[in-house]
Amino acid sequence: MDVIQAARGTRDILPEEVTYWQQVEAVARDLLQRAAYREIRTPIFEQTPLFERGIGEATDIVGKEMYTFLDRGDRSITLRPEGTAGAVRAYVEHHLHAQGGVQRLWYLGSMFRYERPQAGRQRQFHQLGVEVLGSADPRADAEVVAIAAQFLQALGIQGWTLMLNTVGTSADRQHYREALVRYFSPYAADLDPDSQERLHRNPLRILDSKDPKTQTIAQSAPQIFDYLSDASRQHFEQVQALLTQLEIPFQLNPCLVRGLDYYTHTAFEFQLADLGAQSTVCGGGRYDRLVTELGGPETPAVGWAIGLERLILSLQNLGACAVATPDCYVVSRGQDAEAQALKLAHELRQQGWSVELDLSGSAFGKQLKRAARSNTPLCLILGDTEAQAQTLQLKWLKSGEQATLSQLELLQTADELKAKIFVCKKAKTV
Numbered sequence: 183m184d185v186i187q188a189a190r191g192t193r194d195i196l197p198e199e200v201t202y203w204q205q206v207e208a209v210a211r212d213l214l215q216r217a218a219y220r221e222i223r224t225p226i227f228e229q230t231p232l233f234e235r236g237i238g239e240a241t242d243i244v245g246k247e248m249y250t251f252l253d254r255g256d257r258s259i260t261l262r263p264e265g266t267a268g269a270v271r272a273y274v275e276h277h278l279h280a281q282g283g284v285q286r287l288w289y290l291g292s293m294f295r296y297e298r299p300q301a302g303r304q305r306q307f308h309q310l311g312v313e314v315l316g317s318a319d320p321r322a323d324a325e326v327v328a329i330a331a332q333f334l335q336a337l338g339i340q341g342w343t344l345m346l347n348t349v350g351t352s353a354d355r356q357h358y359r360e361a362l363v364r365y366f367s368p369y370a371a372d373l374d375p376d377s378q379e380r381l382h383r384n385p386l387r388i389l390d391s392k393d394p395k396t397q398t399i400a401q402s403a404p405q406i407f408d409y410l411s412d413a414s415r416q417h418f419e420q421v422q423a424l425l426t427q428l429e430i431p432f433q434l435n436p437c438l439v440r441g442l443d444y445y446t447h448t449a450f451e452f453q454l455a456d457l458g459a460q461s462t463v464c465g466g467g468r469y470d471r472l473v474t475e476l477g478g479p480e481t482p483a484v485g486w487a488i489g490l491e492r493l494i495l496s497l498q499n500l501g502a503c504a505v506a507t508p509d510c511y512v513v514s515r516g517q518d519a520e521a522q523a524l525k526l527a528h529e530l531r532q533q534g535w536s537v538e539l540d541l542s543g544s545a546f547g548k549q550l551k552r553a554a555r556s557n558t559p560l561c562l563i564l565g566d567t568e569a570q571a572q573t574l575q576l577k578w579l580k581s582g583e584q585a586t587l588s589q590l591e592l593l594q595t596a597d598e599l600k601a602k603i604f605v606c607k608k609a610k611t612v
């Protein structure tokens with residue numbers, strides 16, 4: 183029979199890789215909680231107009247990447263391509279603004295975009311994101327950037343580059359847009375097809391074209407800095423000063439514009455050198471216009487989203503992950519020994535141990551090989567002799583040191599042994 187495979191652009195995350203995901207999730211939860219962010223979980227699908235209004239029709243996402251379909255009630259539904267629109271919809275729908283002050287939210291979940299699958303680019307992928315709603319203060323911009331940097335640092339990822347730009351306000355952009363159209367029009371025939379199409383619809387996006395020829399032309403294009411109002415310029419200067427004070431290095435990149443229409447002021451990206459073509463792991467910025475666009479009160483906001491697949495590719499390159507190894511591996515053979523081993527494993531787990539029980543019934547040698555492969559420091563061995571005497575062999579795999587112990591004694595000294603196991607595991611990871 184034909185084997186059915188996972189749909190194009192989706193992939194299974196197998197147990198060995200899940201360890202990385204769990205590490206990333208645990209670090210994120212801990213860090214975000216310490217910074218007073220609260221988790222929000224919104225639906226995986228939304229009414230299509232949410233994204234059309236919230237992301238903008240002239241963007242790649244809305245224009246060609248959305249999974250949109252009519253449901254059985256003829257409603258247009260879209261699988262969420264990103265998390266901000268849903269979080270802001272929920273913020274408005276549930277009047278979170280009425281709680282006053284600043285709302286700090288985070289989310290983690292699957293996103294869906296119809297793209298050409300390649301390394302670090304899938305049709306179903308995962309994002310971790312934060313949104314700070316209700317503050318126009320440049321300190322909010324600096325805070326979210328700093329948290330992204332701390333997150334990468336906590337995971338042991340070094341060698342990132344932070345690219346920073348401002349896109350001003352929509353009023354600043356109005357003039358800038360005109361200047362760009364004037365500049366690019368004479369080169370229209372030399373631009374890549376996407377950029378030609380953007381020339382009048384969304385000329386800012388030409389700046390982040392990946393086409394080499396377009397990039398060369400864009401290098402001499404007018405820069406947004408020259409079109410900023412005093413207030414916009416001041417905001418951007420303050421953000422830079424705060425990042426410098428936090429000792430977070432950044433590079434100004436006037437071509438960084440982000441794909442989404444609702445961005446205002448600060449725009450930023452974190453890039454990782456080891457990711458090749460898909461090097462941007464985190465993208466974010468300020469989006470002061472989105473909340474009103476979605477029917478809420480005037481609410482300045484800033485946030486980012488991190489692509490977890492790309493982050494995990496980079497973690498795998500580092501090889502750094504505390505793989506969950508069991509505290510002990512239990513080997514047994516013979517009817518009575520096997521039953522006693524099951525009970526022993528059960529009781530040790532009750533005492534907080536992680537225990538892997540070999541169920542194969544194969545020869546001791548084979549079971550011991552599997553024990554070594556599990557990376558555990560300690561093996562418990564029960565055969566007929568041990569079963570009769572209610573004892574077991576305690577074998578430390580690294581030193582080969584072995585001793586006979588009564589099963590009762592093992593359970594009574596479990597805490598002391600656990601301390602020794604901890605030391606052995608630690609020695610292995612350094």
Ligand code: ATP
Binds near residue numbers: 306488
């Ligand atoms: P790109 O230019 O790579 O398409 P983007 O500007 O579309 O990125 P954002 O919408 O800002 O990306 O999303 C934030 C992050 O989510 C990206 O930096 C990336 O790490 C991740 N991401 C976006 N699209 C995908 C995808 N199709 N597969 C995997 N990760 C993705």
Ligand code: MG
Binds near residue numbers: 242
């Ligand atoms: Mg994209």
